[in-house]
Amino acid sequence: MSKPAYQRVLLKLSGEALMGDDPFGINRATIERMVADVAEVAKLGVQVAVVIGGGNIFRGVAPGAQGMDRATADYMGMLATVMNALALADAMRHVGITARVMSAIGIEQVVEPYVRPKALQYLEEGKVVVFAAGTGNPFFTTDTAAALRGAEISAEIVLKATKVDGVYSADPKKDPHATRYESITFDEAIAKHLQVMDATAFALCRDQKLPIKVFSIVKPGALTRVIMGEDEGTLVHV
Numbered sequence: 340m341s342k343p344a345y346q347r348v349l350l351k352l353s354g355e356a357l358m359g360d361d362p363f364g365i366n367r368a369t370i371e372r373m374v375a376d377v378a379e380v381a382k383l384g385v386q387v388a389v390v391i392g393g394g395n396i397f398r399g400v401a402p403g404a405q406g407m408d409r410a411t412a413d414y415m416g417m418l419a420t421v422m423n424a425l426a427l428a429d430a431m432r433h434v435g436i437t438a439r440v441m442s443a444i445g446i447e448q449v450v451e452p453y454v455r456p457k458a459l460q461y462l463e464e465g466k467v468v469v470f471a472a473g474t475g476n477p478f479f480t481t482d483t484a485a486a487l488r489g490a491e492i493s494a495e496i497v498l499k500a501t502k503v504d505g506v507y508s509a510d511p512k513k514d515p516h517a518t519r520y521e522s523i524t525f526d527e528a529i530a531k532h533l534q535v536m537d538a539t540a541f542a543l544c545r546d547q548k549l550p551i552k553v554f555s556i557v558k559p560g561a562l563t564r565v566i567m568g569e570d571e572g573t574l575v576h577v
């Protein structure tokens with residue numbers, strides 16, 4: 340069998356995708372399927388760090404946050420990602436994966452704080468590290484947290500696992516004529532205002548020469564195919 344194309348990856352899991360077909364929250368079958376995908380690549384010896392979103396629970400820019408102080412709403416959003424991270428680590432434990440949740444916000448009774456050398460140690464020990472609470476700062480997103488943590492841990496690539504199977508010329512959920520790119524440069528994605536990730540995340544990855552692969556978390560086997568370097572999703576590159 341051929342070898343994985345990467346040794347260390349930063350996997351950004353969409354919070355929204357965790358809902359499955361439910362209107363909000365965490366769908367059990369969906370989280371179990373996602374974790375099975377992660378288990379498959381962890382078994383290949385790939386070091387996996389995860390950043391989980393919070394869109395299935397709360398977003399600082401959601402209608403429910405209207406009238407709230409933005410920073411307060413954003414802290415709520417970050418706390419939502421902590422809940423998802425706990426659920427994810429627990430689901431991993433059920434399938435025999437040792438996971439460690441590290442939070443960018445101090446919440447020591449619940450999870451340990453993010454300490455970079457400790458995260459690197461866990462990865463080298465073969466544990467999956469789940470980064471919770473985004474960057475720890477309001478006015479950012481978990482996509483930016485993925486870019487930041489990916490650069491910090493010297494990941495070879497950021498894998499954005501989402502509900503769509505790549506980067507399109509327009510939001511494929513809104514425009515049926517949108518076409519998918521096989522690859523696209525960071526500058527092009529930013530210039531065209533492609534909303535699949537925020538511009539801050541694109542710019543950080545561009546400056547750090549950290550490629551991003553956008554692919555579907557819903558498509559069976561897609562994560563393993565990406566890890567094996569097979570044709571899947573869209574590569575965003577310098």
Ligand SMILES: Nc1ncnc2c1ncn2[C@@H]1O[C@H](COP(=O)(O)OP(=O)(O)OP(=O)(O)O)[C@@H](O)[C@H]1O
Nearest residue numbers: 353354355392394501506507509510512533534535
């Ligand atoms: N040009 C585009 N190409 C592909 N997807 C796009 C584009 N523009 C907008 N989108 C939308 O971007 C969304 C990205 O989804 P995703 O759930 O990963 O977002 P997210 O904000 O990172 O989620 P969460 O915050 O829950 O983690 C897709 O659902 C897709 O409809």
Ligand SMILES: O=c1ccn([C@@H]2O[C@H](COP(=O)(O)O)[C@@H](O)[C@H]2O)c(=O)[nH]1
Nearest residue numbers: 392393399413416417473474477480481
């Ligand atoms: O660094 C961060 C990360 C997230 N937030 C807030 O949390 C929600 C949920 O994150 P998503 O990336 O949208 O899944 C986000 O909308 C922000 O409100 C943050 O403030 N800082």
